[in-house]
Amino acid sequence: MGNEHRRAPHQIAAIYLVVGMFWILFSDRILTGIAPEAAQLTRLQTAKGWFYVAATAGLLYWLVRRYALSAERAEDELRARNEELCMVEEELRQQLDEYEKSQFELHETNQALRASEERYRVLFASNPHPMWVCDLDTKAFLEVNDAAVTHYGYSREEFLAMTMRDIGPAAGSPAPGEGAAQARECPCLKPTGIQCHRKKDGTLIAVEITSHTLDFGGRPAEVVLASNVTERIKADEEVRRLNAELEERVEARTQELQRANRELESFSYSVSHDLRAPLRHIDGFSRMLVEDYGERIDAAGKGYIQRIRSAAQRMGCLIDDLLQLANVSRSELEKRQVNLSALAQVIGLGLKQIEGREDVTLRITEGVMAFGDPRLLRVVLENLLSNAWKYTGKRADAVIEFAVEEQGSGRPVYLVRDNGVGFDMTFAGKLFTPFQRLHSADEFEGTGIGLATVRRIVERHGGTVWVEAAPDHGATFYFTLGEEEHLARNSDKEDGTTQ
Numbered sequence: 001m002g003n004e005h006r007r008a009p010h011q012i013a014a015i016y017l018v019v020g021m022f023w024i025l026f027s028d029r030i031l032t033g034i035a036p037e038a039a040q041l042t043r044l045q046t047a048k049g050w051f052y053v054a055a056t057a058g059l060l061y062w063l064v065r066r067y068a069l070s071a072e073r074a075e076d077e078l079r080a081r082n083e084e085l086c087m088v089e090e091e092l093r094q095q096l097d098e099y100e101k102s103q104f105e106l107h108e109t110n111q112a113l114r115a116s117e118e119r120y121r122v123l124f125a126s127n128p129h130p131m132w133v134c135d136l137d138t139k140a141f142l143e144v145n146d147a148a149v150t151h152y153g154y155s156r157e158e159f160l161a162m163t164m165r166d167i168g169p170a171a172g173s174p175a176p177g178e179g180a181a182q183a184r185e186c187p188c189l190k191p192t193g194i195q196c197h198r199k200k201d202g203t204l205i206a207v208e209i210t211s212h213t214l215d216f217g218g219r220p221a222e223v224v225l226a227s228n229v230t231e232r233i234k235a236d237e238e239v240r241r242l243n244a245e246l247e248e249r250v251e252a253r254t255q256e257l258q259r260a261n262r263e264l265e266s267f268s269y270s271v272s273h274d275l276r277a278p279l280r281h282i283d284g285f286s287r288m289l290v291e292d293y294g295e296r297i298d299a300a301g302k303g304y305i306q307r308i309r310s311a312a313q314r315m316g317c318l319i320d321d322l323l324q325l326a327n328v329s330r331s332e333l334e335k336r337q338v339n340l341s342a343l344a345q346v347i348g349l350g351l352k353q354i355e356g357r358e359d360v361t362l363r364i365t366e367g368v369m370a371f372g373d374p375r376l377l378r379v380v381l382e383n384l385l386s387n388a389w390k391y392t393g394k395r396a397d398a399v400i401e402f403a404v405e406e407q408g409s410g411r412p413v414y415l416v417r418d419n420g421v422g423f424d425m426t427f428a429g430k431l432f433t434p435f436q437r438l439h440s441a442d443e444f445e446g447t448g449i450g451l452a453t454v455r456r457i458v459e460r461h462g463g464t465v466w467v468e469a470a471p472d473h474g475a476t477f478y479f480t481l482g483e484e485e486h487l488a489r490n491s492d493k494e495d496g497t498t499q
Helices: 004-033 039-128 146-152 156-160 186-192 230-295 300-331 340-356 375-393 427-430 450-460 482-499
Strands: 131-135 141-144 194-198 204-216 218-229 334-341 361-364 371-372 399-406 410-417 465-469 475-478
Touching: 004 039, 004 141, 039 475, 141 156, 146 156, 146 410, 204 230, 230 300, 334 340, 334 375, 340 361, 340 375, 340 399, 371 375, 375 410, 375 450, 375 475, 450 465, 450 475
Parallel strands: 361 399
Antiparallel strands: 131 141, 131 218, 194 204, 204 218, 334 371, 399 410, 410 475, 465 475
């Protein structure tokens, strides 16, 4: 295209020269033949000149226009080719950048792969547990670590000349740690992930196998981690033996406990019948002695007889309390919803009738419900309210209260509060122990069994009991009834909300 543009001026000049030569050679002859007269010839020559100028101008315009358009087309084609070249150059640059990036990523990947392989080799070589790589088909050892060499006793060269079958046990060998009674073939252990291996010195060991497949030098292989669990198996056997021995001991102790319960029932029957009769005889004959021979006995003798009767009666009460404590531990719990407020009202009215004290103020919160054994919960309230009644006996303005509070978790805490004599909290620890009393029998009567019975009942319900007191400021006994009671109470609340 560039050569054509360079030839364009020469072509235009050549065309103009040829046209001019033909015009000069033939135009005059043609005009002379057309107009023989001079005037007419002169006008025709003038017109010929103008025609020549116009023709040459048109010809020049056509030639220049033609070559200008050709130059424009060539320029457009050149511009289009330049744009195509720019696009190709940009694509090549992008491809070059991508290639350089891929080369960099490949370099990084190779470095990471080499680092990973190096770490793997370090882990393989320095692992304290035996490890090896074996062929997936032939089970031949391809590589072993130092721990395998040390643990099994074979050298590396001996390992690499062996297969997995060579470290298996001899036929009929029992698994280690099983003992004669639990001797088993090693294949029986394989389903559990534990195999039996034989060391170079013939010792059998139990190993737990962990493995996964990999490509090792272009061949399918398996890397294996073997953990010696011989001692663990022996420990498991010992635990099973101890558990069996413990079960036997528990069974024996259960039988002993059953025998003891039967003996306790027999003792309770004996106490209930055999011991009560002599006490009734002592009390009855003492009373008859006073009634029939009272005029022959002086005042001192009557005092002695009264002491005998009082001791017999206290002994009878003590036997009754002991029997009640024993029955509390043996009886089956029959739990259901119990209205403690109603029980407290009945017990309080009974105490007023028996004791004849109208100056005692009873404050009983209404609608206090609990989930437990009604009979045993009645025993709890009887003991606590009787205690409060007894220790407020010297108060002219005695107040006894039964109420319920809630802990932070929403669990109810029941309480019996009085304004009686109270006691020093230093000795509160022995208050719920049988026969332990903080006041003498001369001050306040009792056997020391009632609060122990309360504690036994509360604990059987899964609860706790405690006390807060101060001398001359009364005492407050608190008790709970366990998780079941808490769940039942919440269920009742939810039912009431739903309704």
